[in-house]
Amino acid sequence: MVKPPIYTALLSLRKSPMNVLSNLSDIEALEARPYRDVVTARTTTELIAQAAARFADRDAFRYLPNADLTTPVRRVNYRELMAQIYRAANLFAAMGVGPDDAVAILAPNLPETHYALWGAQVAARACPINYLLQADHIATLLKASHAKVMVALGPNEELDIWSTVEKVTHLYDIPVLQIRVNDSSMDLANVAVFQDQLARQSPEPDPEIQARMANCEASPQTAVVACFHTGGTTGAPKLALHTHANEVHTSSLAPLFYGFDEHTVEINGFPLFHVAGAFVYGLAVLSVGGTQILPTLTGMRNAAFVNNYWKFCEREKVTALACVPTVLATLLNLPVDGDIHSVKVAYTGGSPLPIELAAQFERGLHIPVRNILGMTESAGLVCIEPFAAPRVAGSVGLRLPYTRVRVVRWMGGAAQMDDDCATGETGVVVIWGPHVSPGYSDAARNTGMFQILANGEHWLISGDLGHLDAQGFCHITGRAKDVIIRGSHNIDPGLVEDAFLAHPQIALCAVVGEPDAYAGELPVAFVTLKTGVTTDPALAARILAEVAPRVYERPAVPKRLTILETMPMTAVGKIFKPELRLRAMQVKLAQMLDGAVPGQSVIVSVEDRPAGPLALIRVTGMASDPIEANIRTRLAAVSVVHQVVFG
Numbered sequence: 001m002v003k004p005p006i007y008t009a010l011l012s013l014r015k016s017p018m019n020v021l022s023n024l025s026d027i028e029a030l031e032a033r034p035y036r037d038v039v040t041a042r043t044t045t046e047l048i049a050q051a052a053a054r055f056a057d058r059d060a061f062r063y064l065p066n067a068d069l070t071t072p073v074r075r076v077n078y079r080e081l082m083a084q085i086y087r088a089a090n091l092f093a094a095m096g097v098g099p100d101d102a103v104a105i106l107a108p109n110l111p112e113t114h115y116a117l118w119g120a121q122v123a124a125r126a127c128p129i130n131y132l133l134q135a136d137h138i139a140t141l142l143k144a145s146h147a148k149v150m151v152a153l154g155p156n157e158e159l160d161i162w163s164t165v166e167k168v169t170h171l172y173d174i175p176v177l178q179i180r181v182n183d184s185s186m187d188l189a190n191v192a193v194f195q196d197q198l199a200r201q202s203p204e205p206d207p208e209i210q211a212r213m214a215n216c217e218a219s220p221q222t223a224v225v226a227c228f229h230t231g232g233t234t235g236a237p238k239l240a241l242h243t244h245a246n247e248v249h250t251s252s253l254a255p256l257f258y259g260f261d262e263h264t265v266e267i268n269g270f271p272l273f274h275v276a277g278a279f280v281y282g283l284a285v286l287s288v289g290g291t292q293i294l295p296t297l298t299g300m301r302n303a304a305f306v307n308n309y310w311k312f313c314e315r316e317k318v319t320a321l322a323c324v325p326t327v328l329a330t331l332l333n334l335p336v337d338g339d340i341h342s343v344k345v346a347y348t349g350g351s352p353l354p355i356e357l358a359a360q361f362e363r364g365l366h367i368p369v370r371n372i373l374g375m376t377e378s379a380g381l382v383c384i385e386p387f388a389a390p391r392v393a394g395s396v397g398l399r400l401p402y403t404r405v406r407v408v409r410w411m412g413g414a415a416q417m418d419d420d421c422a423t424g425e426t427g428v429v430v431i432w433g434p435h436v437s438p439g440y441s442d443a444a445r446n447t448g449m450f451q452i453l454a455n456g457e458h459w460l461i462s463g464d465l466g467h468l469d470a471q472g473f474c475h476i477t478g479r480a481k482d483v484i485i486r487g488s489h490n491i492d493p494g495l496v497e498d499a500f501l502a503h504p505q506i507a508l509c510a511v512v513g514e515p516d517a518y519a520g521e522l523p524v525a526f527v528t529l530k531t532g533v534t535t536d537p538a539l540a541a542r543i544l545a546e547v548a549p550r551v552y553e554r555p556a557v558p559k560r561l562t563i564l565e566t567m568p569m570t571a572v573g574k575i576f577k578p579e580l581r582l583r584a585m586q587v588k589l590a591q592m593l594d595g596a597v598p599g600q601s602v603i604v605s606v607e608d609r610p611a612g613p614l615a616l617i618r619v620t621g622m623a624s625d626p627i628e629a630n631i632r633t634r635l636a637a638v639s640v641v642h643q644v645v646f647g
Contacts, residue, residue, distance in 0.1 A: 042245075043223075049082055055078050058289055059076065061111045062316065064295050064312070085119045089122035094201070099125075101148040102145040104129055105152070106153065108153060108159060109268065109271055117272055122205070122209060134552050149175055177191075177194040227441055246379040257384035258347065263290070270282075280322075293318065323346050325350075325353050326519055332360060347372055349374055354638060355394055373396035381435065382462070385397035385398070392469075405429060407426075407468055415461045428461065429462040486523070510575045526583075526584075544560075544561040632644075
């Protein structure tokens, strides 16, 4: 018998028609109930099945084949979704995929990609991979995950993943199933079609799959069902393991903050190789029987879809927007050419949310913005700003129920787990709960990221600097670690630095993030040259052009290269990146303010303060409200605290 879904079990606790949880007291009241009375599903499969049992005929997905509003939508209801998940599980088992093996997935956010993702978690492990990575990097991830089968988008004129797949299969021998979509798909006779193979399988789990499901239900805390690549700071491969318990925890509880139910219609343009697409905005919606709009093969990178965004919101009666700050900035600049009264909220995460951007979005579009903090190592979620409570400027929200979020001191490059910071005091954020990953596929990489205390508690060291306020809201002010977040995409600076250090003229290299109005952060590089290298004005551009093809993925290529006489170093001989981040920030802000005050000088300096960097904008001349407003407008979309000084 299918257990009742969490949303039904908690109806009696509602504070408003749209949300259960609005403050820390609500969370604590919920935690007075036994965990299994609240989170009733034990596996991701059961979580989706609960929704399917109640809402079999509701749309789980509406896939938009293209950005033309006259093109029919492809609908997949919950009954079909469950059947296809079981078909995929049966198929993978029949192909010899065992419980400790992985199914690699290189495909955009399509219904078929969901079948592969959730079906792989029934049969074995899912390993969705960023198809923008270089082929040798992907091959390394396949080896690390023990991938036995790959599901990939077949040859397609709109989105070319297949040329990468062909390179990968020359490096790693693996059978491939191709997903064929749209009329732009091209024939590939020698490769099995995923949809055709699914059609040959039973829509019910075979006995072998039933046995695997029973084993997972018996031990959801230890049953590893996915490995997600994360950028990290120490090189590749770095695969975060997920258990059923990890994924069920975040996706069951998120709707209680979001205000989502079976009537929710959300645009999810995120790829499924990222936890935002898979869980934050994916499985969390499936858990309550809501509908996801999947916008074309290229999602939010499809300019034509973005131009018609508000018209699609009107047509599909969209109620929620899944965003990162860059998407908010894009939507804010679009003409509102559709009726968007159905849209109740925009959720954002992945990179710092500029306070002014959120305020402008709410003022201009009358759509509330709510922030999220998540990590790959916590199945996508740590904190959420509740829909039912006012937005708290600078906050990433309240912790999930049945979890702990602490702020501890960061000293000597390590979290001091026995030294909590006071309310409002900055330290490093650490997390404990059912959503915390057991670790990486390579356990040697767990050091510094996961810590087991003497009492057996398994903590995740986020690397984020921040504080907790008196109401329990978490505020992030910086990062103790070096990962660069471009949009919601993690960039490993160590791998980029390796590409530069291979250049014959480079002695030292450090890659850091600079603030960006669209992407949140962009990578920039600082280098010193080997002795005897002759410099000229074009040298930096020439080196950058020569190194770019060797960088492990296109989004990680630095946007600027600066040649330094000497590299800032610590007392023990390590490159001091905080100083370089301040330099990068200073250069970028100066560029953004170029021409902001005609006839007067604008001098930018950036100071490192305990609560985060502060940019001092010094303007020659008398104080002027219009000038200050112009500066504030130019810097509104970057998450940098600044102060304007005249004279």
